[in-house]
Amino acid sequence: MGIGDVRTVGDCADLHYVDTGMYGTSEYGAVYLLDDDRPAIVESGIGTNHELILDALAEVGIDREELAVIAVTHVHLDHAGGAGFLAEACPNAEVYVPEVGAHHLADPSRLVEGTKRAVGDQWEFYVEPEPVPEDRITGIEDGDAIDLGGHELRVHEAPGHAPHQVVFEDPENDAVFTADAAGIWVPSMGVIRETSPPPQFDLEGCLADIETLEALDRSTLLFTHFGPRERGEVLEQYGEVLREWVRAVEEKRAELGDDEAVIDHFAEATEMGEVWGERKARAEAAMNVRGVLASLDR
Numbered sequence: 001m002g003i004g005d006v007r008t009v010g011d012c013a014d015l016h017y018v019d020t021g022m023y024g025t026s027e028y029g030a031v032y033l034l035d036d037d038r039p040a041i042v043e044s045g046i047g048t049n050h051e052l053i054l055d056a057l058a059e060v061g062i063d064r065e066e067l068a069v070i071a072v073t074h075v076h077l078d079h080a081g082g083a084g085f086l087a088e089a090c091p092n093a094e095v096y097v098p099e100v101g102a103h104h105l106a107d108p109s110r111l112v113e114g115t116k117r118a119v120g121d122q123w124e125f126y127v128e129p130e131p132v133p134e135d136r137i138t139g140i141e142d143g144d145a146i147d148l149g150g151h152e153l154r155v156h157e158a159p160g161h162a163p164h165q166v167v168f169e170d171p172e173n174d175a176v177f178t179a180d181a182a183g184i185w186v187p188s189m190g191v192i193r194e195t196s197p198p199p200q201f202d203l204e205g206c207l208a209d210i211e212t213l214e215a216l217d218r219s220t221l222l223f224t225h226f227g228p229r230e231r232g233e234v235l236e237q238y239g240e241v242l243r244e245w246v247r248a249v250e251e252k253r254a255e256l257g258d259d260e261a262v263i264d265h266f267a268e269a270t271e272m273g274e275v276w277g278e279r280k281a282r283a284e285a286a287m288n289v290r291g292v293l294a295s296l297d298r
Contacts, residue, residue, distance in 0.1 A: 001187075001227070002026050003049075006056045009228045010220065012173045014151075017227060018056035020045040022078060023125045025276045027187055027226045029078065032177065033060055034170075037149025040069035041093075042168060042177050043224050044082035047127040053082065054089055067093040071146060071153055073179035074165035075101035076197075077108075077115045077126060079224060084108075084130025095132050096146055098157075099139030101164030105132040118198055118290075122283045140166065153177075158212055160205025161195065167213065175220035175228070181209040183238040184225040188275055192238045194245040194288055195225070201291035203246050210239050249292040263289045 001007065003021035014035045022029025022045060031053050032042040039062045045053065057064060067090040072080040075097060083095050083105055097105055104111040108129045116123050140146070142157035146168075154169040158181040168177040184193040196206075213221075214235050221235075222228050252262050266289045272281035 004052045004055065006059050009173070009175070009222070012175070015170075015173055015175070016056065016060050017222075018052055019226075020052055020082075021049050022046055023122065023276070023280050025280055028276060028280075030222075030224055030226050031056070031082075032222060033057060033062065034148060034151060035060055035062055036151050038068035038147065039066055040071055040146070040148050040153070041067065041086060042071050042073075042153070042222075043079050044070060044072055044086055046078050046081040046125070047085055047129050048081075048125060050082040050085040050089075053086060057090075064090045065092055069094060069096060069146060069148065069153075071096040071168060072105075073167060073177060073224070074098060074162050075104045075111060076162060076180075077111060077129060079179065080105060081126065081129045084132045087132050087136055088130060093136075094138050095136055096138050096140050096153075098164045098166050099141050102137050102139040104164075105137055106134045107131060114199075118287060120283065120286075122280070142166070156212055156216070158209040160202050160207070160209040161197075162200050165209075167209075167216075169216055169218065170222075171218075173220065174218050175222050176213060176216050176218045177222045177224075178213065179224060181206070182213055182221055182223065182235060183241060185221075185223040185227065185229055185234070186272070186275060187227055187229070192234055192241055193272070194241055196242070196245065196288045196291040196295070198287070198291040198294045201295050203242060203295060206242055207239055210235050245288070246292050246295075249289055250296060253293065253296070259293055262293065 009015040020029040144155040146153040267282040270285040
């Protein structure tokens with residue numbers, strides 16, 4: 001799948017996704033479009049290339065003025081950074097965001113500072129987010145549901161990756177939008193990869209989020225990173241991936257005794273260069289190591 005391509009999810013004629021070209025690579029960032037009485041976008045990308053999302057709306061037949069819902073799973077900029085741009089372009093859309101992080105969309109300044117610390121020189125792939133007007137923000141929390149007409153997005157908290165993360169269950173499509181709670185799906189390799197960014201990664205919390213997804217028992221997982229896949233055994237696999245990842249970082253720290261050396265080791269050892277490019281792959285590995293190290297210190 002190439003940057004800007006739009007595809008339908010399986011047999012769900014009303015559910016589509018677009019490759020936003022996040023970080024300059026294909027098959028890393030997906031935004032979903034639900035065509036219903038109240039049309040919706042789920043996730044918003046990092047803001048860069050937000051025009052591709054607007055083009056996708058046109059391609060699936062949703063007018064900008066008709067878009068009613070922009071729903072983001074959490075306020076990390078790779079999920080919520082485009083919300084302000086999309087809200088500006090779609091004047092009748094309400095932005096739904098977990099209540100605990102909603103203030104960051106109205107004033108993204110602290111979110112930008114934290115993101116710059118986390119991603120380092122990868123910031124060049126981002127764009128300064130546009131604030132969302134407060135009167136267009138609706139806070140959501142566990143147990144809520146966003147009514148789209150024929151569909152509803154049921155909200156389930158999933159705070160292991162970040163305390164402001166939720167997942168959206170779509171019963172009508174027998175699917176769940178997983179945010180980062182199910183890891184990163186790499187379709188070209190058929191593997192699931194860890195995501196453990198600083199400063200709030202919590203292994204036990206992430207394992208609990210996997211249990212939340214398992215309990216929902218939906219057949220299709222809709223990954224922001226990247227794309228839909230049948231559930232199969234991927235949730236069980238991701239639990240093991242996380243355990244092995246944290247154990248590997250902990251053992252390497254004990255061996256080397258220097259956190260920068262640990263970060264360098266895993267950045268150099270990454271196998272994702274052929275998929276995401278060497279620079280992005282190394283940066284992703286380094287960020288995930290820093291998140292594990294911070295969690296071990298806690």
